[in-house]
Amino acid sequence: MTSGPLAANGAERPILQVRGLVKRFGALEVLKGIDFAVAPQELVFVIGPSGSGKSTLLRCCNRLEEPDEGSIMVDGVELTDPRCDINAMRRRIGMVFQSFNLYPHLSALRNVTLALRKVLRKSRREADEIGRAALARVGLSDKVAAYPAELSGGQQQRVAIARALSLEPKIMLFDEPTSALDPELVGSVLATMRDMRESGLTMVVVSHEMRFARDAADRVVFMDGGRIVEEGTPEKIFTAPENPRARAFVAEIAR
Amino acid sequence: MEALAHQFFNLDIMRQAWPIILQGFGMTLLLCLAVIPLGLAGGLLVATASLSKSRALRWTVKGFNDVFRALPPLVVLILLYSGLPFAGIRLSPFAAVCLAFLLNNSSFYGEIYRAGIESVGRGQWEAARSTGLSAPHTFAYVILPQAVRNVIPDLVSNTVEVVKLTSIASVVSFTELLYAADMARSVTFNTSPIVLAALIYLVILWPVVRLMSRLEHRVAA
Ligand SMILES: Nc1ncnc2c1ncn2[C@@H]1O[C@H](COP(=O)(O)OP(=O)(O)OP(=O)(O)O)[C@@H](O)[C@H]1O
Ligand SMILES: [Mg+2]
Numbered sequence: 001m002t003s004g005p006l007a008a009n010g011a012e013r014p015i016l017q018v019r020g021l022v023k024r025f026g027a028l029e030v031l032k033g034i035d036f037a038v039a040p041q042e043l044v045f046v047i048g049p050s051g052s053g054k055s056t057l058l059r060c061c062n063r064l065e066e067p068d069e070g071s072i073m074v075d076g077v078e079l080t081d082p083r084c085d086i087n088a089m090r091r092r093i094g095m096v097f098q099s100f101n102l103y104p105h106l107s108a109l110r111n112v113t114l115a116l117r118k119v120l121r122k123s124r125r126e127a128d129e130i131g132r133a134a135l136a137r138v139g140l141s142d143k144v145a146a147y148p149a150e151l152s153g154g155q156q157q158r159v160a161i162a163r164a165l166s167l168e169p170k171i172m173l174f175d176e177p178t179s180a181l182d183p184e185l186v187g188s189v190l191a192t193m194r195d196m197r198e199s200g201l202t203m204v205v206v207s208h209e210m211r212f213a214r215d216a217a218d219r220v221v222f223m224d225g226g227r228i229v230e231e232g233t234p235e236k237i238f239t240a241p242e243n244p245r246a247r248a249f250v251a252e253i254a255r
Numbered sequence: 256m257e258a259l260a261h262q263f264f265n266l267d268i269m270r271q272a273w274p275i276i277l278q279g280f281g282m283t284l285l286l287c288l289a290v291i292p293l294g295l296a297g298g299l300l301v302a303t304a305s306l307s308k309s310r311a312l313r314w315t316v317k318g319f320n321d322v323f324r325a326l327p328p329l330v331v332l333i334l335l336y337s338g339l340p341f342a343g344i345r346l347s348p349f350a351a352v353c354l355a356f357l358l359n360n361s362s363f364y365g366e367i368y369r370a371g372i373e374s375v376g377r378g379q380w381e382a383a384r385s386t387g388l389s390a391p392h393t394f395a396y397v398i399l400p401q402a403v404r405n406v407i408p409d410l411v412s413n414t415v416e417v418v419k420l421t422s423i424a425s426v427v428s429f430t431e432l433l434y435a436a437d438m439a440r441s442v443t444f445n446t447s448p449i450v451l452a453a454l455i456y457l458v459i460l461w462p463v464v465r466l467m468s469r470l471e472h473r474v475a476a
Contacts, residue, residue: 062385064381064384064385087384087387087388087389088387089387090384090385090386090387091386091387093385094385095381095382095385097378097381097382099378101376101378101379101381101382102382103379103382103383103397103401104401105400105401105404114383114386114388114396114397115383115386115387115388118388118389118392118396119386119387119388119392160382163382163386164385164386167386167387
C-alpha cells in the first residue's frame, strides 16, 4: 500500500495535517498544542466534554478562527501561510454546523447554488444542475424549491450538507450535526453521512452519536482541556479507554 | 361657521390655486425621487463603513452619525444654502436641499441598516464564508437581503418622515408643495390652499402609514 504509483501520487499524504495548534481567546488557552492528521477517505470522530475545544479545533481547520500557533495543512496547502488564498481553500473544506445555518431568504436550491455561482463562477444552468444533483444525493429532490422555514430540521441539515458537497470538498467537517435535531430526525442525517462515507469522502465528525461512531468511524479522538488525550479505534475508545477522563466520559455518554 | 368654511374650505379659491399647487406637488415628487434613493444609498455606505475593520473609519462614521442625527435638518439646509456662498460655493435650492437631505438621511437610514445587519446571526456569516464566499459577496447576497427584510418597517417609517420633511425646502424658495400653497395663500389671503396641500400629503401618506402598521403587526407576530 505504501509503494507504487499511489504513494507517488501522494495518496498516502494526509488530507488534513495539524501540527502544534494553539488557540487562545484572550488569556484563555483553548487549544494547547494539537497534533492531528486525517488520511484520505478516513472518518475520524472527535469526542470530549463540553468546552474541551472540539468546535474550536474544527473552526481553526478552515480558519473561521485564526490559530495563534502551529500549522494546518489541507491537501498539501498551508492554511496559515499569509499567501494562502483562504477562500479558494475553504470551498475544498466543507463545514456543517449544529444549527444548519441555511440562508433563510433563499430556496433549498439557491442555498446550494450561491457558492457555485459566486465562488466557482458557474453559469446558472450548470449551477442548477449541480445543485439539483447534490440535493438528490441527500434525498431531497422534491424539496428543491422549498424555503428553509418549510423544511424539518433533518431536511435543513441535509440541505446544508448538499451545500457543502456541491463544491466537491476534499474533506468535510461536521460540528455536532445531529444535536439540534429531534431524535426521530437524526436517522436521516446519519444515513446521508454514511452514504457520503461509502462514497469515499474524508470526514471529521464532532458528535456523541456512539452507535454511528461504532459502525462508521475509523478512529475516535478524545479531547480534554484543549488537548487530544487519547485516540484509537471506536472499539477501543468506547470499551476500554486508558485515560481515566476518557473512561468517565464514555461511561457518561453511554448511559 | 360659514366664515370658517370660507376661510379654510373655500372651493373657489382651491380651484384657482389648483394649477400652482399641482405644480408644487410635482416638485415635491421630484424632490422625493432624488432624496429618497440618495438617502438609501448614502445610508448603505454609512452602514457598510461602520462595519469596517479600520477603527479610524468607524469613528469617523460614528461622529458623522451623531452630528447629523443631532442637528435639525433645517439648520443644515440653511447653513448649506446661505453659508456656503461665503466659501465661494453657491448651490441651487434643489442642490442644497439634496445635499442637506443626503447628510441627514444617510445617518438615519445608516443606523437602520446597521440595526438590520446586526440582527443577522453570526452563523450566516460563518456558513457563507465556509463555502469560500468572499466578505463582500457574503455581505451582498447573504447578510444584506436578510438585514433589509428585518428592518423594512423602519425603512418605510423613516421614508414617510423624509417625504414630510421635504416641506423644509420651502425656506430656500424651492417651489415644492408647501411653498406653492403658501404662495397661493398670501395672494388670496385665504387658508384654503394650505388645507388643500395638507389634504394632498394626507392622501399620499395615509395608505403608507396604514400599510406600515400592518407590517409592524406582521413582524411582531
Ligand atoms: N469566541 C470565543 N470567545 C471566547 N471564548 C471562546 C470562544 N469560542 C469558544 N470559547 C471558549 O473556548 C472553549 C472551548 O470551546 P469549544 O466551543 O471549542 O468547546 P466544545 O468542545 O466544542 O464544547 P461543546 O461540546 O459545548 O460544543 C470554551 O471554554 C469556550 O468558552
Ligand atoms: Mg462545540
